[in-house]
Amino acid sequence: MLEAIHAAVLDELHDHGYAGVTFEGVARRARTSKPVLYRRYRSRAHLVTDAVLQSAADQTAWKQTGSLRGDLIALLSGLADQFERFGGDTYLGLLSEADENLIGDALETVGTVNHEAMLDLFDAARQRGELGPAPISEQVAAAPVSLIRHGALLVREFGAETIVTIVDEVVIPLLKAVSGTPSS
Structure with a gap:
């Protein structure tokens, strides 16, 4: 699930830029729900940072x-x-x-x-x-x-x-x- 979330965030960044990344858009791409994302991440900055750091580490x-x-x-x-x-x-x-x-x-x-x-x-x-x-x-x-x-x-x-x-x-x-x- 976490890999799908990271991939969805990176896709959203690519398609819409940081300002266009939303919990709704990430949830839709990752095939999960916004509450699942909100339980893991308290803000868009936390969501994006996690995905970017993981991608950079890779x-x-x-x-x-x-x-x-x-x-x-x-x-x-x-x-x-x-x-x-x-x-x-x-x-x-x-x-x-x-x-x-x-x-x-x-x-x-x-x-x-x-x-x-x-x-x-x-x-x-x-x-x-x-x-x-x-x-x-x-x-x-x-x-x-x-x-x-x-x-x-x-x-x-x-x-x-x-x-x-x-x-x-x-x-x-x-x-x-x-x-x-x-x-x-």
């Missing part, structure tokens, strides 16, 4: 390329694709309607997944000798994702070229400086 795998640059581009491209798939209006709508607890829980879930992916990426780069041994702070580790989020939500025209520029001109120089990578 899509978080990124393909290792064998280089720091390639791995960063792959990971950040996947994140940008997620933002694009759901649309900036969905995220902005969620932020405007979500209560403090929902925002905190969602940010913690997303932050944990993204942070773990970044740490895996950094470890692989260290093993290949592309990063130095110095620790990378949480703020620096979060910077690449923050730049993607900023671009996806505020700039809105955000393509592969922008991701490459961010990786080449901001993220890699920052990571090498912070980790103490020797100059080559």
Whole structure:
């Protein structure tokens, strides 16, 4: 049943945008009733957040390329694709309607997944000798994702070229400086 609800929410988002997602529309698509949805979700923001987080979790795998640059581009491209798939209006709508607890829980879930992916990426780069041994702070580790989020939500025209520029001109120089990578 939960899979059907998630699928229905994503279909409603695709067809009507965040503003057009209703409990009635989701119930109809999921072949359930509004009371069933209201017992599980107290608001549209909770309903949509659950579906978006589950879908994003299903899509978080990124393909290792064998280089720091390639791995960063792959990971950040996947994140940008997620933002694009759901649309900036969905995220902005969620932020405007979500209560403090929902925002905190969602940010913690997303932050944990993204942070773990970044740490895996950094470890692989260290093993290949592309990063130095110095620790990378949480703020620096979060910077690449923050730049993607900023671009996806505020700039809105955000393509592969922008991701490459961010990786080449901001993220890699920052990571090498912070980790103490020797100059080559």
